[in-house]
Amino acid sequence: NAGVMQNPRHLVRRRGQEARLRCSPMKGHSHVYWYRQLPEEGLKFMVYLQKENIIDESGMPKERFSAEFPKEGPSILRIQQVVRGDSAAYFCASSPNTALYEQYFGPGTRLTVT
Amino acid sequence: TQLLEQSPQFLSIQEGENLTVYCNSSSVFSSLQWYRQEPGEGPVLLVTVVTGGEVKKLKRLTFQFGDARKDSSLHITAAQPGDTGLYLCAGLNAGNNRKLIWGLGTSLAVNP
Numbered sequence: 001n002a003g004v005m006q007n008p009r010h011l012v013r014r015r016g017q018e019a020r021l022r023c024s025p026m027k028g029h030s031h032v033y034w035y036r037q038l039p040e041e042g043l044k045f046m047v048y049l050q051k052e053n054i055i056d057e058s059g060m061p062k063e064r065f066s067a068e069f070p071k072e073g074p075s076i077l078r079i080q081q082v083v084r085g086d087s088a089a090y091f092c093a094s095s096p097n098t099a100l101y102e103q104y105f106g107p108g109t110r111l112t113v114t
Numbered sequence: 115t116q117l118l119e120q121s122p123q124f125l126s127i128q129e130g131e132n133l134t135v136y137c138n139s140s141s142v143f144s145s146l147q148w149y150r151q152e153p154g155e156g157p158v159l160l161v162t163v164v165t166g167g168e169v170k171k172l173k174r175l176t177f178q179f180g181d182a183r184k185d186s187s188l189h190i191t192a193a194q195p196g197d198t199g200l201y202l203c204a205g206l207n208a209g210n211n212r213k214l215i216w217g218l219g220t221s222l223a224v225n226p
Contacts, residue, residue, distance in 0.1 A: 004156075031212065042218035043157070043202065056213055091156050100145055100164070101212050103204075105156030 002027065004094050004106035005074075012112045019079040019086070021109045025094030032075045033103060034060075034067055035091045043091070049075060082113045117141075118205055120217035128225050130192055135220040137203035138185045144206055146186045147214070148177055151200040193224045 005024040013019050025032050034046040045059040049069035060067065064082075069075040079086055089110050093103035121136045137146070145164045149157035161170050163179035163186060170177045174197075176189040190197055200221050204214040 043216045045213060045216070048213060093156070095212075100147075100162050101206055101214070102147060102159055102162055103214065104159065105149075108154075108156050 004092060004104050006092050006106035006109050008109060009107060010110050010112070012114060013082050014114050015083055016081050019082050019111055019113075021077040021079075021090050021092075021111070023075040023077070023092030023094075023106060025075070025092075026096075026104055029094035029096050029104070031095045031097065031101075032069050033093045033095070034075075034077050035093065037089045037091060037108075046077070079111075082111075084113045087111055087113045118203055118215050118217035120201075120203060120220050122220060123218070124221050124223075126223040126225065127193055129194055131224075132189070132191050133193060133222070134187055134189045135201055135222070136185065136187050137205075137217055139205060139215075140184065141205070141207065141215075142183050143215075144183070146179055146183075146206070147204045148186070148188055149202040149204065151202060151219070152198075157200075157202055190222075193222075195224045195226050198222060198224050 004026055007022050030051055032049045035043045037043050047060045047067045048056040052071050064080045066078045089108045091105050091108045093105045095101055095103045119138050145162055147162045148160045150160055151157040161177045166181045166183045168179045174191045178187050200219045202219045203217045
């Protein structure tokens with residue numbers, strides 16, 4: 001059973017460009033979470049999605065950031081008009097529909113904005 | 115606001131030593147998860163504790179959930195360089211819409 005897949009692993013964008021991060025959850029998992037991590041700051045929750053629905057986006061900036069988890073295909077985190085402060089590691093996690101809500105993480109996408 | 119505090123923030127020890135790291139909160143959690151993250155990788159789930167007072171062992175790692183389900187500890191016996199990493203705890207409040215509350219982690223370095 002393949003784990004959570006994220007691509008690309010590394011992404012370099014110039015200021016003002018768009019960054020598109022992809023996440024394929026583990027087979028059978030219908031819950032996806034996106035996190036952002038900076039050194040010394042820990043994991044910051046951004047958004048929680050189920051298929052075709054955003055359940056909780058309380059951690060995601062209201063401007064420039066959006067996320068989707070379509071019926072078919074991977075979950076996408078999109079950052080428009082990137083700024084240097086968007087440089088970070090972005091992790092996706094998926095969980096099965098069980099009461100323990102255990103999360104399984106992908107390897108992350110490291111975004112560098114130049 | 116629910117918070118999980120982890121201590122110590124950093125720990126550097128010699129191979130063979132024992133250590134304990136802590137995860138504390140003033141809030142009650144229905145369960146608590148421990149993860150380990152290595153540089154450049156995503157966190158990996160180690161264990162989930164659910165019942166107050168529960169103890170789980172994973173080889174040289176012993177996890178305990180506090181009786182009141184507000185705190186947890188991780189004890190490593192005879193640490194090895196392969197134990198090096200960031201240890202994260204995350205608590206689940208069943209009423210919190212499946213969103214885990216994360217600590218900032220304990221960064222452990224085990225020197226050969």
